[in-house]
Amino acid sequence: MKLVLSSYGGRGDIEPAVVVGRELLRRGHDVRIAVPPNLVGFAEAAGLSAVAYGLDSTDILELQWRYFTLYGRTPWKLKELNRMAAETAQFAQHCWAEMTTTLASAAQDADLLLTGLIFEQPAANVAEAYDIPLVTLHYFPYRVHGQLLPLLPSPLSRLAMTVNEWTAWRGTRKGEDAQRRGLGLPRAGGPVPRRIADRDSLEIQAYDELVFPGLAREWTKWDGRRPFVGALAMASPTASDDEVAAWIADGTPPIFFGFGSVPIGAPSDTIAMIAAACAQLGERAIVGAGGTDYSNVPQFDHVKIVGQVNYATIFPTCRAVVHHGGSGTLAACLRAGVPQLVLWTLPDQPFFAAQLKRLKVGAGRRFSTTTEKTLVKGLRRILTPEYAACARDIARQMTTRGDSVAAAADRVEEFARLKCRV
Secondary structure, three states: OEEEEEOOOOHHHHHHHHHHHHHHHHOOOEEEEEEOHHHHHHHHHOOOEEEEOOOOHHHHHHHHHHHHHHHHHOOOOHHHHHHHHHHHHHHHHHHHHHHHHHHHHHOOOOOEEEEOOOOOHHHHHHHHHHOOOEEEEEOOOOOOOOOOOOOOOHHHHHHHHHHHHHHHHHHHHHHHHHHHHHOOOOOOOOOHHHHHHHOOOEEEEOOOHHHOOOHHHHOHHHOOOOOEOOOOOOOOOOOOHHHHHHHHHOOOOOEEEEOOOOOOOOHHHHHHHHHHHHHHHOOOEEEEOOOOOOOOOOOEOOEEEEOOOOHHHHHHHOOEEEEOOOHHHHHHHHHHOOOEEEEEOOOOHHHHHHHHHHHOOEEEEEHHHOOHHHHHHHHHHHOOHHHHHHHHHHHHHOOOHHHHHHHHHHHHHHHHHHHHHO
16 A cells, blocks of 8 residues: 655654554555655654655744743743744744645555644645545644543533634634645635544554543544554664663663753753752763753763663663653653653643653653752652652553554554545
């Protein structure tokens, strides 16, 4: 079968689609993936035929990081916030137009189109125009549901998510309708999640059900079209693994710090804060560089800065992990059986932090307002024997990486074959 995959965002956003695409390619399918221009090399290194999709994602991810950091620190700076919001909207409109053109070409004669969570609209519209089955790959429960926050009543959760869904659609409707006209489609009659569901699409939930209990029961009405498969990760060895493992073995288990592919502001201040907090607690630290340049930061004997590492092998040797709250890092921690502290910035990340608190395996707070004092307080909380025991117990209940990849590929194949017979 000819299968076309598309995904947008940073590396953590597109990795689930790359993982599924690689497995489908191994099974003998004709697979092509569309990713941001800055991540074409990453997809190709995984063995996939890749095409540039939309605009470079680095700038928009950094803009979003700055927007929500400013919002958290100084929400009264409305003029600057509105400027950033307008810049984001302009980027999205331009990006969607280029995405639609790319997918309209790549998906010709395809048997199935799969899309990631960010910017679903172009894929949904192209799939509708070509009347081909659509699969969406979610690493977060993005559809309307009643399990958003542990303390939020279910009806209020559903209402808040419904309002957000319709508000987002109304804000982008004009641009999307222009793209739909170019595909020969009528104007959209509602938000894209509603339209995707109305076409009986398969919406794979690429996270473990235990992280958001109650969702499976709530989504039984979708008749198996929202299956849980567990987190999808590559877990590939890196050039840094042996060096990092040797450093870990040379002392007490460290705390790992990593904040994803979006560059953080003031890296020197961040390293100084990490070093001071760990010194106060008598801990060692490893800092994963991710998208941040730490080349000119102060050096400390008990802090090691590294590049990309294999979370699957490094995390189990650490005492705890402090991270940005990305779904992939969170799942790697849960599988490794280590407590977590989420220092969040983007709006989906505090929801993951809330689930860690409910599971008693972690805690969270806003990154932009974190100080040495609050970091020490958060670390002391998660470095207790109780959190460590809960983390080890949760690890035994997690879907394994291999099972998750196989389950996702199975679902895609079954769905494509079912639709081909219709």
